[in-house]
Amino acid sequence: MTERAAVKAALKTQAVETPSWAYGNSGTRFKVFAQQGVPRDPREKLDDAAKVHEFTGVAPTVALHIPWDKVDDYAALARHAEDRGLRLGAINSNTFQDDAYRLGSVCHPDAAVRRKAVDHLLECVGIMDATGSKDLKLWFADGTNYPGQDDIRARQDRLAEALAEVYERLGDDQRMLLEYKLFEPAFYATDVPDWGTAYAHCLKLGPKAQVVVDTGHHAPGTNIEFIVATLLREEKLGGFDFNSRFYADDDLMVGAADPFQLFRIMYEVIRGGGLSRDVAFMLDQCHNVEAKIPAIIRSVMNVQEATAKALLVDRPALDEAQRAGDVLGANAVLMDAFGTDVRPLLREVREEMGLDPDPMGAYARSGWAEKIVAERVGGQQAGWGA
Ligand code: RM4
Ligand code: MN
Numbered sequence: 001m002t003e004r005a006a007v008k009a010a011l012k013t014q015a016v017e018t019p020s021w022a023y024g025n026s027g028t029r030f031k032v033f034a035q036q037g038v039p040r041d042p043r044e045k046l047d048d049a050a051k052v053h054e055f056t057g058v059a060p061t062v063a064l065h066i067p068w069d070k071v072d073d074y075a076a077l078a079r080h081a082e083d084r085g086l087r088l089g090a091i092n093s094n095t096f097q098d099d100a101y102r103l104g105s106v107c108h109p110d111a112a113v114r115r116k117a118v119d120h121l122l123e124c125v126g127i128m129d130a131t132g133s134k135d136l137k138l139w140f141a142d143g144t145n146y147p148g149q150d151d152i153r154a155r156q157d158r159l160a161e162a163l164a165e166v167y168e169r170l171g172d173d174q175r176m177l178l179e180y181k182l183f184e185p186a187f188y189a190t191d192v193p194d195w196g197t198a199y200a201h202c203l204k205l206g207p208k209a210q211v212v213v214d215t216g217h218h219a220p221g222t223n224i225e226f227i228v229a230t231l232l233r234e235e236k237l238g239g240f241d242f243n244s245r246f247y248a249d250d251d252l253m254v255g256a257a258d259p260f261q262l263f264r265i266m267y268e269v270i271r272g273g274g275l276s277r278d279v280a281f282m283l284d285q286c287h288n289v290e291a292k293i294p295a296i297i298r299s300v301m302n303v304q305e306a307t308a309k310a311l312l313v314d315r316p317a318l319d320e321a322q323r324a325g326d327v328l329g330a331n332a333v334l335m336d337a338f339g340t341d342v343r344p345l346l347r348e349v350r351e352e353m354g355l356d357p358d359p360m361g362a363y364a365r366s367g368w369a370e371k372i373v374a375e376r377v378g379g380q381q382a383g384w385g386a
Pocket of ligand 1: 021065092139179214241249284
């Protein structure tokens, strides 16, 4: 295989998972601007996700969020997905929207609240059994707002205990993906604030527990690619929640704020063998002012572009320059790849996959946006309310 053919082959097999909640209404704490045509239920979210997959060819799975995507029959929902060429992906738990969780969920000082939270996580594993999902994705809003509010160390013990119970419940081919986030909604001490804390818990739990890196969950200036390289080296990188940010957890389209960072991350993924390993490339975004489906298509394309550039890095030349201590030469090899216009290559990839080379244009021409605006009238639009 020529190098170009190998790059194209890798791009064809990459899969990006889209989040069900990105198809629904979302906003900031100031205002949610509802959009016409937004799905009213999980099935309609899947119908929209199927369009993203139809026009990109690389978005075959959809992550669910429970209870936002609660249905009576999960096997039937999985079939609805299958009929549209999709599969259900990670099951995301939600222990941050119940009144009981004011002081935390699995880290709450009251054992009864912790029980409620763990039961919800176990319910999510049950849903995975029904949908065939492999990953349970855990993000905890737990934390404290004031020094002394609760015992930092005791909260870690409670977290460990809860995670261990859920870990035991996992099937052989199921994983637990633990996400960290520096701050928000807790402003003093978050209970899983960083990759080190998540890693320590996952290491203790065992091989089915892995860390998930949400690119919006770090302090400004954090070298995320270093974290990615380290977790891959330790075989603890379970996946990504991709999005981009200018300030905090902005949840903007991935690659919009800093395509260079996305490229650096993808380079470390490839360098660490992450493309061929079980790393889940998920999006976790909110489209507050822009049209949702095309924004998700654009995000998938941005991941592909960063991946293509990272695949084009001349590894032997980079290695040689690094060994020779050629600082500028090594940097130039990386920047050459980043500076490559990969859009023609991706157009070729899409044509070879039997797709329109221009996913954004093809979606716009498809009439789907007009169809859902006309048909999805009445009912309750999906959002974060559940
Ligand atoms: C959180 C976190 C989770 C996602 C929710 C919607 O900030 O990133 O991954 O489930 O948002
Ligand atoms: Mn996330």
